[in-house]
Amino acid sequence: MKSDNERKVFDIEIMEEKEKSLLLIIDPQYDFCNPKGTLYVPGAEKATKELCKWISGKRKILEKIIVTQDTHMSYHIGHSMYWEQTPEAFTTITSGMVKSGKYTPAFYNKENTIAYLEELEKTGKVHTIWPEHCIAGSWGWSLPKNLVEELNLWSLSNHGAEYELIQKGRNPHLEMFSAFSYANGAKKSEGYEFLDKIAREDYTKVYIAGFAKDYCVAESVKDMMKEQRLSGKLVFLNKCMASIDKNSESLKVYEDAVKDFGAIIEE
Numbered sequence: 001m002k003s004d005n006e007r008k009v010f011d012i013e014i015m016e017e018k019e020k021s022l023l024l025i026i027d028p029q030y031d032f033c034n035p036k037g038t039l040y041v042p043g044a045e046k047a048t049k050e051l052c053k054w055i056s057g058k059r060k061i062l063e064k065i066i067v068t069q070d071t072h073m074s075y076h077i078g079h080s081m082y083w084e085q086t087p088e089a090f091t092t093i094t095s096g097m098v099k100s101g102k103y104t105p106a107f108y109n110k111e112n113t114i115a116y117l118e119e120l121e122k123t124g125k126v127h128t129i130w131p132e133h134c135i136a137g138s139w140g141w142s143l144p145k146n147l148v149e150e151l152n153l154w155s156l157s158n159h160g161a162e163y164e165l166i167q168k169g170r171n172p173h174l175e176m177f178s179a180f181s182y183a184n185g186a187k188k189s190e191g192y193e194f195l196d197k198i199a200r201e202d203y204t205k206v207y208i209a210g211f212a213k214d215y216c217v218a219e220s221v222k223d224m225m226k227e228q229r230l231s232g233k234l235v236f237l238n239k240c241m242a243s244i245d246k247n248s249e250s251l252k253v254y255e256d257a258v259k260d261f262g263a264i265i266e267e
Helices: 004-018 044-057 095-100 110-122 145-157 189-200 216-224 249-261
Strands: 021-026 064-070 164-168 205-211 234-242 264-266
Touching: 021 216, 044 145, 044 205, 044 234, 064 145, 064 216, 095 110, 189 216, 205 216, 216 234, 216 249, 234 249, 249 264
Parallel strands: 021 064, 021 205, 064 164, 205 234, 234 264
Antiparallel strands: none
16 A cells, blocks of 8 residues: 555656657757767757756656757768868858859759858858768767667656657758758748647647757747747757857847747756
């Protein structure tokens, strides 16, 4: 026979198991969250450890975990090898530079590239060349060992439930920060199906973590805020994220989400 305390613990566990919640982890890959990664986000290694601790404490609560993986080949518009001139990392390329011939795509239609860059520029964005990162199948593309261990412990604690892996960024001609759309705002059918799927599940809470807070996570949040079915459900795990630029204007999206979309920031 259970004591009163045991019954209370049992009742709490039952209530926790009933919470219909999702954890969405954006791009938690070695290239971003390990100091040896090609595009390391300062503080991401610590944030990954915090994420593992958080998952450990929520194993009985979380119904679903989805992990996105930034996925590229060397030949990608955001990499040097895409361009005949092989520009250095962190070079900015504008539509005007391509029109003048300063930069030329190696194997792709020049006019299409110009059109893409012009669409970016209309929204106030610039195109940046990044160090090669998250090359499909590479060490930098893979998930950290401690996170994989924690994801598997969650699975075992939930009768073998599968955490879902979603690859993003495979189109070599378009940059993709958000998990749901391309950088120029073009709809990615699979991405919007992904967003619709999350909304249709009617989760009570959608916890969000990952890297970088001021790039891929921020852009994903912007898209999620367009989906009214998610209003009042987003929870940002602040300790489980890290930014490239802590003063970035893009970080304002989190304040906007709290103010206008009923989101919560969990410290």
